[in-house]
Amino acid sequence: MTKEKLLLLDGNSLAYRAFFALPLLTNDQGIHTNAVYGFTTMLQKILAEEQPTHILVAFDAGKTTFRHSTYSEYKGGRQKTPPELSEQFPYLRKLLDAYNMQRYELEMYEADDIIGTLSKEADAKNLQTIIVSGDKDLTQLASDNTTVYITRKGMTDIEKYTPQHVFEKYSLTPLQIIDMKGLMGDSSDNIPGVPGVGEKTAIKLLTQFESVENVFQHVDDVKGAKLQEKLRANEEQAKMSKELATINRQAPIDVKIENLAWTEPEADALFALWRELSFKSLIEKSDLQVAEAEQEVALDVQIVTEFPEVTTPMAVHAELDNEHYHDCDLLGISLTDNKTHYFMKMEDAMKSTTLQTYLQDEQIEKYVFDVKAQKAALQRYGLTLNGVTSDLMLAAYIDEPAQSLDDPSDVVKQYGYTSLVVAERVFGKGAKRQIPPIEELAQYVAQKAVAIFETTSQVEAALKEKEQFDLYKDIELPLAFILCEMESTGVSVNEQRLVEMGTELTSKLEAIEQKIYQLAGTEFNINSPKQLGVVLFEKLKLPIVKKTKTGYSTAADVLEKLQPEHEVIDYILAFRQLGKLKSTYIDGLLKVVHPDNHKIHTRYQQALTATGRLSSVDPNLQNIPVRLEEGRKIRQAFIPSQKGWKLFSADYSQIELRVLAHMANEKNLIDAFRHDLDIHTKTAMDVFGVEKESVTPNMRRQAKAVNFGIVYGISDYGLSQNLGITRKEAADFIERYFESFPGVKDYMTNIVAEAKKAGYVTTLLNRRRYLPDLNSRNFNVRSFAERTAMNTPIQGSAADIIKLAMIQMNRALKEQGLRSKMLLQVHDELIFEVPPEEVTTMQQLVPKVMESALELSVPLKADAAIGDTWYEAK
The missing domain is CATH 1.20.1060.10 (Taq DNA Polymerase; Chain T, domain 4)
Incomplete structure (x- = not known):
C-alpha cells in the first residue's frame, strides 16, 4: 500500500514567482500565459518526483488579514499586481480544477496560515508533507515530517529545507526563522524589524540568545553600544515583527486532510486548457490517457475502391497524418450525406475518376472542416476540391473565437455532438502512435464526416441569428481560398x-x-x-x-x-x-x-486569434526582426520567382490608430489624420504641451509607445517596461494622453459599459469577442477583461480591413487579367510579385484598393514600395 504523502502548494507565491521568472508569454489569443506555464512545469516535476496522495493549493483571500489589526502597514508599499499576471489567475484555477486538485482560501488569513495549520495536523498524524512556495517565510514549518521546497531560479530549480538544511544555512532551527524576521524585518512584507539589523547580525544574536524575547532580556550583554541602542529603541517593533512573521497554525479552516485525496488529472479538461493556452509541448510529452467518448454509434461505412456517381451535397473529410498539410500523408477520405457513408484509401481515391469529377464540380455543395488544409492536402494527391460552401472550423471560429479548433472532435463537442471518438483512442499517442486497421480507420474518418455534416448547419444558423453570417461567407470563407493559393505559390x-x-x-x-x-x-x-x-x-x-x-x-x-x-x-x-x-x-x-x-511555403493560421488577426507558422514570416539592420537585411533573400520581375509591398500606415480615431470619434486624432500630420509628433505636442519644433526624438518615442500601447490596452506596468521608466511615470503619461484625447477616454469608458451589458464587443464588421470576466468580482480579472474590451474592436477591425483588402485585391487581379501574384501578408502589409509590364498598374491599383477597403471617418493610407527584393520593397 502506498504511504500517504501530503503536498501543500502556496498558490499566490508560486504564481508570482513563475510570472517574474519567465518572460512575458502569450497564447494565440493574446492572453499572457507565463505564470501558468511556469506553475505547470513546476507542478509536473513535483508530481513526478513526489507522487503525493493528498494535495491542496492555498491562496490568499484578499489584501486584508488579521495581521493588519496588529500593524496596518503590513505588506504596505507593495506594487499593484501587474495586470499581465492578474489575467492569468482564472486560468491557474482552471488548471488546478483540471488536475483535480482542491484549492482553498480563507477570509482574513493568508495561504501561509492555511498551509501552516494543515502541516501541523499532518505532523500530529506523522504524515510526510511537502510544502512548495517561493516564500522563505514558510521554512519555519520544516520538521522531521515536513520538507519545505522553495523555488529558486526559474520554477523547477528547488531548494529543499529540512531542519538540518535550515541549520546548515542559518545556524538556526526552523522556529528561529521567525525570530530572525523579528530582528531583521522583511522588506517584501513591510515588516520593520530593528532598523540597521541585517541577517548576519540577527543570526549572531539568536545563536547567542536563541529568541527575540531573550535578546531583550539580556540586551545589556549584547556586544556593541550602538547595537544595544538600536535594540532598546525598537523592542516593541521587533516583538511585533516576530508576531507578524509567525504563521498562524490554528487557522479556522474547514478542510481536512482526509478530504484532500488525489489520484490523477482529468485528461480531457487538462488537454483542452493546454491547447487553449498553446502549451503543445506539454500535451506531446504527457502520458495521460484521454477519456472515452460518451457514446459510440457504429456507422455502416462502405469501404469502396470506386466512388459512385452521385450529385448530392456531402461532407468531405480527408484524414491528415499530421498538421503540416503541405507535406503530409493522407490516410483516407470519407464522404457522407448523413445517410450513406463512403470511405476510400488514398491509392484508390487517386485512381477514381468519379471521385475526381465529384470533388472538382463547383456546382455540388460540399461541407468540410478547414477548407484550406483539405484543399492543399488533396491537391498534393492530384485531387482538386471545389464547390466548398461551408467550413465548420471557420464558422465555429466566428461563433466562439476562444474555443479549441485543432480538430473536428474539439469543435463538435462544443455543440453537443458527443459520439465522436478522440484521435488518441484510435491512433494512440507519442511513441505508441500507429495507424489502425482499415475498418477502424474507415469508421473513425466517416464519424468525422458525419459530425461535420450534422454540426455545420447548427453553427451556421447561430451565425445568422447573431448577424455574423456575412462575415463568415463574404470574408473568412473566400479568404481561405486566397490563403491556400498564397501558401501553395510560396515565396522564392x-x-x-x-x-x-x-x-x-x-x-x-x-x-x-x-x-x-x-x-x-x-x-x-x-x-x-x-x-x-x-x-x-x-x-x-x-x-x-x-x-x-x-x-x-x-x-x-x-x-x-x-x-x-x-x-x-x-x-x-x-x-x-x-x-x-x-x-x-x-x-x-x-x-x-x-x-x-x-x-x-509558410502556413497561415486563420482561425486562431481572438481578434481575427492572421498568424504565420512553419516558418513565421511575420516575425522576422526588423529593428536591427542585420535583421532587416534578411529580407534581401526574398526575391521574385521569375527573372525580371519585382517584389511590390504595400503597408497600411498606422491603421489601428486610424480605426481608433474613427471608433472613438476623437476630434484631435481625426483632424491630425485628415491633415496627414505625423501622429506621434502630434501626440507628443499635446501630451508634453510643446510646439512641433520642440518635440525631441525621445518625446516622440514615448508618444509612439503610448499611441500603440493604448491600442493594445497597455498597463502602466507594461509601458514602464517598454520605456524604462517607473510605473508612476507611466501612469502619469497615460493620464496626460487621455486629457489630450478625451474622445479616446470616453470611447474606452463607453465600450466597457456596453460590453458589460452585452457580454461581448464587436469589430466594425461584427466580429465578436465574448468577455465573461467583465462582471467578475475579482478586480484584477475584471480589469483585464475591461482592457480587452477596449482594444479588441480596434485590433479586430484592423484585421478585418486587411482581409477585405486581400479579397478585393484578389478579385481585381483576376478581373484585370493580371499575372501579378499576392505572396505574403505580414500584419498590415501585403507583398506581391509583379512582372515588369504590370509595375505601373500595380503602383496605382494596390494602394487604391487597400485605401478603399472600408470607408472610415479618416482616410486609410497605404505606403507602397517596389524592388528586386523584399528589403528594397520596404
Whole structure:
C-alpha cells in the first residue's frame, strides 16, 4: 500500500514567482500565459518526483488579514499586481480544477496560515508533507515530517529545507526563522524589524540568545553600544515583527486532510486548457490517457475502391497524418450525406475518376472542416476540391473565437455532438502512435464526416441569428481560398544570399568576440553564463545585480542595468543578439527552403486569434526582426520567382490608430489624420504641451509607445517596461494622453459599459469577442477583461480591413487579367510579385484598393514600395 504523502502548494507565491521568472508569454489569443506555464512545469516535476496522495493549493483571500489589526502597514508599499499576471489567475484555477486538485482560501488569513495549520495536523498524524512556495517565510514549518521546497531560479530549480538544511544555512532551527524576521524585518512584507539589523547580525544574536524575547532580556550583554541602542529603541517593533512573521497554525479552516485525496488529472479538461493556452509541448510529452467518448454509434461505412456517381451535397473529410498539410500523408477520405457513408484509401481515391469529377464540380455543395488544409492536402494527391460552401472550423471560429479548433472532435463537442471518438483512442499517442486497421480507420474518418455534416448547419444558423453570417461567407470563407493559393505559390528565396548573410554574421560575431576578449583582458566562452559571470563580477569587479544557484546572473535585464558600468556590456549584448539572429532566422530559414522550387511555403493560421488577426507558422514570416539592420537585411533573400520581375509591398500606415480615431470619434486624432500630420509628433505636442519644433526624438518615442500601447490596452506596468521608466511615470503619461484625447477616454469608458451589458464587443464588421470576466468580482480579472474590451474592436477591425483588402485585391487581379501574384501578408502589409509590364498598374491599383477597403471617418493610407527584393520593397 502506498504511504500517504501530503503536498501543500502556496498558490499566490508560486504564481508570482513563475510570472517574474519567465518572460512575458502569450497564447494565440493574446492572453499572457507565463505564470501558468511556469506553475505547470513546476507542478509536473513535483508530481513526478513526489507522487503525493493528498494535495491542496492555498491562496490568499484578499489584501486584508488579521495581521493588519496588529500593524496596518503590513505588506504596505507593495506594487499593484501587474495586470499581465492578474489575467492569468482564472486560468491557474482552471488548471488546478483540471488536475483535480482542491484549492482553498480563507477570509482574513493568508495561504501561509492555511498551509501552516494543515502541516501541523499532518505532523500530529506523522504524515510526510511537502510544502512548495517561493516564500522563505514558510521554512519555519520544516520538521522531521515536513520538507519545505522553495523555488529558486526559474520554477523547477528547488531548494529543499529540512531542519538540518535550515541549520546548515542559518545556524538556526526552523522556529528561529521567525525570530530572525523579528530582528531583521522583511522588506517584501513591510515588516520593520530593528532598523540597521541585517541577517548576519540577527543570526549572531539568536545563536547567542536563541529568541527575540531573550535578546531583550539580556540586551545589556549584547556586544556593541550602538547595537544595544538600536535594540532598546525598537523592542516593541521587533516583538511585533516576530508576531507578524509567525504563521498562524490554528487557522479556522474547514478542510481536512482526509478530504484532500488525489489520484490523477482529468485528461480531457487538462488537454483542452493546454491547447487553449498553446502549451503543445506539454500535451506531446504527457502520458495521460484521454477519456472515452460518451457514446459510440457504429456507422455502416462502405469501404469502396470506386466512388459512385452521385450529385448530392456531402461532407468531405480527408484524414491528415499530421498538421503540416503541405507535406503530409493522407490516410483516407470519407464522404457522407448523413445517410450513406463512403470511405476510400488514398491509392484508390487517386485512381477514381468519379471521385475526381465529384470533388472538382463547383456546382455540388460540399461541407468540410478547414477548407484550406483539405484543399492543399488533396491537391498534393492530384485531387482538386471545389464547390466548398461551408467550413465548420471557420464558422465555429466566428461563433466562439476562444474555443479549441485543432480538430473536428474539439469543435463538435462544443455543440453537443458527443459520439465522436478522440484521435488518441484510435491512433494512440507519442511513441505508441500507429495507424489502425482499415475498418477502424474507415469508421473513425466517416464519424468525422458525419459530425461535420450534422454540426455545420447548427453553427451556421447561430451565425445568422447573431448577424455574423456575412462575415463568415463574404470574408473568412473566400479568404481561405486566397490563403491556400498564397501558401501553395510560396515565396522564392535566394539561398546563396542567406548563406552569405550567415557568413557576414559569423565574421561580425568573431570581431565582436575579439573586442570582448580585449576589453575583458582574457579569453573565455561568452555563451557560458558561469564563465561570463566570473569575468564581469570577479575580474572586472562590476556591481552584482542578481545571484543564482550556480553563480552570477547574466540575464539580458541584468546586463542592460550594467551598460553604464562598462563598455564590454554593449558588445556582449550585440554578440547575443546577432548570434540568435543567425541561428534562429538565417539557419532556421535555410532549413525550410523547399529543395525542388527554392521557395518557402509558410502556413497561415486563420482561425486562431481572438481578434481575427492572421498568424504565420512553419516558418513565421511575420516575425522576422526588423529593428536591427542585420535583421532587416534578411529580407534581401526574398526575391521574385521569375527573372525580371519585382517584389511590390504595400503597408497600411498606422491603421489601428486610424480605426481608433474613427471608433472613438476623437476630434484631435481625426483632424491630425485628415491633415496627414505625423501622429506621434502630434501626440507628443499635446501630451508634453510643446510646439512641433520642440518635440525631441525621445518625446516622440514615448508618444509612439503610448499611441500603440493604448491600442493594445497597455498597463502602466507594461509601458514602464517598454520605456524604462517607473510605473508612476507611466501612469502619469497615460493620464496626460487621455486629457489630450478625451474622445479616446470616453470611447474606452463607453465600450466597457456596453460590453458589460452585452457580454461581448464587436469589430466594425461584427466580429465578436465574448468577455465573461467583465462582471467578475475579482478586480484584477475584471480589469483585464475591461482592457480587452477596449482594444479588441480596434485590433479586430484592423484585421478585418486587411482581409477585405486581400479579397478585393484578389478579385481585381483576376478581373484585370493580371499575372501579378499576392505572396505574403505580414500584419498590415501585403507583398506581391509583379512582372515588369504590370509595375505601373500595380503602383496605382494596390494602394487604391487597400485605401478603399472600408470607408472610415479618416482616410486609410497605404505606403507602397517596389524592388528586386523584399528589403528594397520596404
